[in-house]
Amino acid sequence: MTVALPVSTEPAAVPEEHQQRRGLWRRLPTRAKVGAIMLGAFIVAGIIGPLLSPYDPSFQNPSFSLSMHPPDAAHLLGTTQSGQDVLSQLLSGIRLTLELALSVGVIATVLSVVVGVAAAYLGGVWDEVLSLATNVFLVIPALPLLIILLGYLPQKGQAATILVLAGLGWPWGARLIRAQTMAIRSRDFVAASRETGERTWRILAFEIVPNEVSLIAANFVNTVLYAIGASVALAFIGLADLTSWSLGTMLYWAQSQQALQVGAWWWFVPPGLAVALIGTSLVLLNSGIDELGNPRLRDAGGESAAAWQHLRPTDPTPVLDAAPPRRRWRPAPRPDGDLP
Amino acid sequence: MPFIVRRVIFYLVAAWVALTINFFIPRAMPGNAVESVMSKFPNLQPSAYKALQALLGVGHPGSLWDQYWAYLSNVFHLNFGTDVTNYPASVASLLAQTIPWTITLVGTATVIAFLAGTVLGVVAGWRHGGWLDRVLPGLMFFQAVPYFFLALILLELLAVRGHLFPVGQGYSGGLVPGWHWDFVSSAIYHSLLPAFTIVIASVAGWMLQMRNVMITTIGEDYMLAAQAKGLSNRRVMFSYAARNALLPQLQGFGLAVGFVVSGAIVMEIVFSYPGIGLLLLNAVTSNDFPLMQAVFLVITFAVLLANLIVDMIIVAVDPRARAREGAR
Numbered sequence: 001m002t003v004a005l006p007v008s009t010e011p012a013a014v015p016e017e018h019q020q021r022r023g024l025w026r027r028l029p030t031r032a033k034v035g036a037i038m039l040g041a042f043i044v045a046g047i048i049g050p051l052l053s054p055y056d057p058s059f060q061n062p063s064f065s066l067s068m069h070p071p072d073a074a075h076l077l078g079t080t081q082s083g084q085d086v087l088s089q090l091l092s093g094i095r096l097t098l099e100l101a102l103s104v105g106v107i108a109t110v111l112s113v114v115v116g117v118a119a120a121y122l123g124g125v126w127d128e129v130l131s132l133a134t135n136v137f138l139v140i141p142a143l144p145l146l147i148i149l150l151g152y153l154p155q156k157g158q159a160a161t162i163l164v165l166a167g168l169g170w171p172w173g174a175r176l177i178r179a180q181t182m183a184i185r186s187r188d189f190v191a192a193s194r195e196t197g198e199r200t201w202r203i204l205a206f207e208i209v210p211n212e213v214s215l216i217a218a219n220f221v222n223t224v225l226y227a228i229g230a231s232v233a234l235a236f237i238g239l240a241d242l243t244s245w246s247l248g249t250m251l252y253w254a255q256s257q258q259a260l261q262v263g264a265w266w267w268f269v270p271p272g273l274a275v276a277l278i279g280t281s282l283v284l285l286n287s288g289i290d291e292l293g294n295p296r297l298r299d300a301g302g303e304s305a306a307a308w309q310h311l312r313p314t315d316p317t318p319v320l321d322a323a324p325p326r327r328r329w330r331p332a333p334r335p336d337g338d339l340p
Numbered sequence: 341m342p343f344i345v346r347r348v349i350f351y352l353v354a355a356w357v358a359l360t361i362n363f364f365i366p367r368a369m370p371g372n373a374v375e376s377v378m379s380k381f382p383n384l385q386p387s388a389y390k391a392l393q394a395l396l397g398v399g400h401p402g403s404l405w406d407q408y409w410a411y412l413s414n415v416f417h418l419n420f421g422t423d424v425t426n427y428p429a430s431v432a433s434l435l436a437q438t439i440p441w442t443i444t445l446v447g448t449a450t451v452i453a454f455l456a457g458t459v460l461g462v463v464a465g466w467r468h469g470g471w472l473d474r475v476l477p478g479l480m481f482f483q484a485v486p487y488f489f490l491a492l493i494l495l496e497l498l499a500v501r502g503h504l505f506p507v508g509q510g511y512s513g514g515l516v517p518g519w520h521w522d523f524v525s526s527a528i529y530h531s532l533l534p535a536f537t538i539v540i541a542s543v544a545g546w547m548l549q550m551r552n553v554m555i556t557t558i559g560e561d562y563m564l565a566a567q568a569k570g571l572s573n574r575r576v577m578f579s580y581a582a583r584n585a586l587l588p589q590l591q592g593f594g595l596a597v598g599f600v601v602s603g604a605i606v607m608e609i610v611f612s613y614p615g616i617g618l619l620l621l622n623a624v625t626s627n628d629f630p631l632m633q634a635v636f637l638v639i640t641f642a643v644l645l646a647n648l649i650v651d652m653i654i655v656a657v658d659p660r661a662r663a664r665e666g667a668r
Contacts (some may be wrong), residue, residue, distance in 0.1 A: 136354045149369075237620070255609075263496075
């Protein structure tokens with residue numbers, strides 16, 4: 001993956017940022033950079049897009065010739081059954097979907113940090129109860145539960161959807177963060193701060209949580225991915241405010257108006273592709289964060305060495321070198337920071 | 341306590357939690373569900389109305405405790421009430437019609453995707469940096485794309501335009517379902533594209549996960565030891581690396597199977613496949629709450645059962661899981 005994109009929308013790449021931030025950006029694997037830039041582009045499209053959109057996304061052009069019109073100069077992405085401009089809908093849709101997914105990401109991540117840290121740090125009965133709840137909600141499939149929850153809600157607005165999605169989106173992260181906190185709480189620096197009489201909340205907020213930043217970031221990215229997938233699927237089956245324009249409701253209307261059957265690809269491909277590309281950017285970002293924490297996963301780059309060639313940390317006996325290896329073993333870079 | 345017994349107890353707890361949530365949701369949610377159903381189906385029979393009230397807990401049919409016990413006993417006897425949309429068909433009979441379709445399709449496709457993804461992941465991890473590793477970012481696109489959207493695209497390209505596959509449905513119209521060749525071959529033909537969609541959409545996730553575990557495993561000391569003993573590469577790759585990397589992969593399968601099943605169920609809608617997903621869509625569009633709740637329970641129990649099976653496989657392949665008595 002060596003895609004050089006000319007313009008970066010990611011704030012960390014802006015030159016006037018602090019040295020430290022620039023360092024982080026530079027250390028990010030290429031994959032994560034590509035993901036960040038793609039996501040940044042979509043966020044910018046979500047922020048300024050609706051201002052630039054050529055039409056009101058809900059405006060129904062009564063002209064019969066503009067029903068399911070293929071893309072042309074006036075309508076860059078064509079029109080829907082009722083003559084609405086697909087591009088305008090797409091721009092509003094990106095905004096609404098990102099708004100929802102990022103809100104869910106923030107709320108669910110906060111919940112999982114609270115539950116995970118509390119379970120690991122308080123221990124005892126608290127740990128038993130919180131871990132059991134985490135594992136139970138991890139194993140109960142979220143989507144069918146979301147469907148009945150939203151099905152019973154008389155108003156399926158944005159806020160309600162965010163709360164329901166966040167309410168079911170925390171267990172995965174809580175489990176990982178609990179495990180990480182268990183590992184950190186036994187470290188010397190935590191014991192030291194306990195001995196110096198720091199309060200529990202201070203230890204949690206200033207000693208433990210900062211050491212879990214990369215895990216929390218990965219978890220946030222994952223949760224946003226889950227929120228996008230789930231909200232689009234829910235809207236697609238009609239469990240959303242169908243008068244608002246999100247990527248999911250666009251797909252719902254395209255499907256229910258038989259866009260596929262009449263070959264109106266310009267109606268269902270753009271929103272679906274937008275979902276897929278936002279999702280791809282998040283997966284790329286996440287695998288990059290993974291690599292940051294576990295350098296072994298890093299791309300071996302041009303050195304297409306088979307695994308067994310990596311398996312010679314010290315080249316123990318000269319005999320092995322009788323047939324000289326094509327590539328010498330190089331020490332693996334150590335993970336940054338205090339992570340295990 | 342043996343590992344598997346603890347797991348069975350855990351799944352029983354999870355099943356009970358799901359049942360209890362299912363019981364309380366209609367009672368805790370705002371709005372009057374019975375009225376909203378009644379307004380959609382004005383000519384509903386009085387008996388169905390009564391059953392609906394009992395299910396949703398409206399009209400005070402006894403104390404909450406009595407309702408809860410009646411509900412548990414009903415579910416235990418697979419009595420999910422009468423369906424309001426397809427009156428007088430029972431919810432249980434509708435489920436019985438659709439579940440075999442979904443289990444055959446989603447089950448087979450998921451197992452195929454898991455096996456293929458795992459083998460590809462072994463190779464990608466072993467040849468870290470090889471060509472398979474380099475197409476990973478491309479595969480991430482398939483990991484991120486919603487199943488139903490992939491289904492829309494494949495349907496458009498291969499069925500509507502390419503005429504290679506039928507456009508939706510579970511079998512050709514005019515055929516009577518039964519165990520005869522015409523029907524079975526038609527059903528298999530109709531299931532190819534949906535199955536292909538599930539495999540394409542989920543194989544990348546399994547592959548990525550297996551690759552990452554493989555790479556971590558390859559760094560272990562026993563790998564070096566195996567290499568030093570002069571074992572063949574193939575033996576080290578499968579018996580030493582892959583076998584150990586398989587355990588986290590299996591645990592991951594248990595956790596991810598819910599996502600896969602959910603995605604596959606929404607995908608069924610695109611294909612008008614006569615499975616539980618289409619049933620769920622119809623339930624949602626017509627506010628058919630009894631059906632929605634029954635579908636939730638069925639999917640949840642199926643996922644719990646899949647998890648239990650995965651745990652049994654883990655016990656079979658991992659001596660540590662058998663040895664861990666009482667330890668967490």
